[in-house]
Amino acid sequence: MTRGALRLVAVLALAALLLALPLLAEKYYVQFATKILIMAIFAMSLDLLVGYAGLVSLGHAAFYGLGAYALALLSPQYAGANLWTSLPLAVGVAAAAALAIGSLALRTSGVYFIMVTLAFAQMLYFVFHDTKFAGGSDGMYIYVRPVAAILGWQPFSLEDIRHFYYATLALAAGTFVALAVLLRSPFGKVISGIRVNEHRMRSLGYATFRYKLVCFAIAGGLAGLAGYLAAAQHGNVNPDMMGWHLSGGGLMMVILGGMGTLTGPVVGAVAMLALEVAFQGVTKHWQLLMGGFIVLVALFLPRGLIGLAAAARRRREPGP
């Protein structure tokens, strides 16, 4: 079999596995898989910034949190929000916030950008933590999941964990495909060009600031999508969803998987969440192990697991 055919078989097998999972696995694993898919969306959106545009954001959780809070604020107390209106609204709110924050943060670059994105995320954290309008430090509860009703007809119910899984799977796959198309478009080429050499792109006549800003807003909106889904799944939101632990964790997923690829962040999300569970099984102080692991990845695995696999393949089949 050729390489291409092999890959096709692998993709089809993976798709079949993902589609069959709710029929085979227990409830806990279906929920865990849903959580992984949500984190995969978040990590892919961050990789658009870090891996493709070369913008290292340490405040990406802010938009995740905004998407989550948007759902909480749009949900009536004892009823579900309408999925078809609340989801686009949540994504829109997150993207609009990214547009506003990006227009300031993108005036800087490099290490400033890292610090400024972290600071703005922290500012939003304080807005929700210190004021009462969204429940303060306790956050808010969402008692009923969003309802997927179209004129009274309900094609699926998110209260069913299998339906929720399939909806998340569809959105994660949609994000993957949309980003793949975006990155192959002229827009994506410009973004990659900016990462490699912004001066040159500017001298070629591209308004690089605007490209970066649009990229930042798209990534923010997708992070909002992930936050929306997380809020719907867990039934509550709190300011920690905007905290920098999630921003740092997201970066870790991107790098562990392999940045600058779309499969990388997905692999990273799977690996990180699995590791978290594994470490939690070892000791109460699992963060110590996680911290040590992150240090080792930063030192010895700069290209991530995808890079490791690619290097192994090169060793097996030396030179074309």
Place this chain on the structure above:
Amino acid sequence: MELGPLAIQLLNSVQYGLLLFLIASGLTLIFGIMGIINLAHGSFYMIGAYLAWSLAGHLGSLWLAIPAGIVLSVAIGVLLEWLLISRLYRRDHLYQVLLTYGLILMAEELRSVIWGDDVHGVAVPAALAASIPLTETLSYPVYRLWISGVCVVLAAGMYLLITRTRLGMTIRAGASNRDMVASLGINIELVYRLVFALGVALAAFAGMIAAPVSSVFPGMGNQVLIVCFVVVVIGGIGSVKGALVGALLIGFVDTFGKVAEVSVGGFRVLPDLAGMTIYLLMAGVLLWRPEGIFGRRLQ
């Protein structure tokens, strides 16, 4: 606001600003000279505070705890630089962020293992426990004045060290061209190690002297780190002068944001949104000068 309370808030803001400067100057020096962005800097502040609390408990006095704590924190700094940070000099900022983020997780968890998760108070040393009366009813604690004084002395000392000594000259040369300095026969690796240890010691020392005022609690380092980022962004990264101006500005804005009462159309803006003020200040500076007040122009 009346004169008495105003004076107290002014003194408080100067004290807070100077303390922030102590921490932010280490952050900005490590970046300016070594090109390392160190997220774990706040953790050293936290470690300092916990060292002050636990050593003061064992040794009986903060005066003994501080020198012991400084020795320990310098040792931690040298060890970390040698083991980990020195491998990151030629790497992208992304990996520095990731590695130091990992260090934060480890520091927080180690803190939990060694010292637990409780909030602790540290007694003000007896010699400085007095208060100076300002008016008939108001007085100001001597200890806070002492903090300000120590910070000013250290700032002056740092200025002299960098501008007037041979070591300072080497450090400045190393910041502009590492390879050239090394080829002149100077052990630049040792200089970097010293700078990093100095930065760690400054942050830890700030934590030690702040402990009696702010108490000692989990997560205190991360809170301070983010404020220091704002200081550095406002002042201009790599600039010690900028760190001083930025820290004093933040001290002022933060302190008065918490005591001022401002309402707009029946909605209480301050102090309800006091947590936001310093970030708005940062946003303003970014609009005006993205490179910070004393920063070199970007690009």
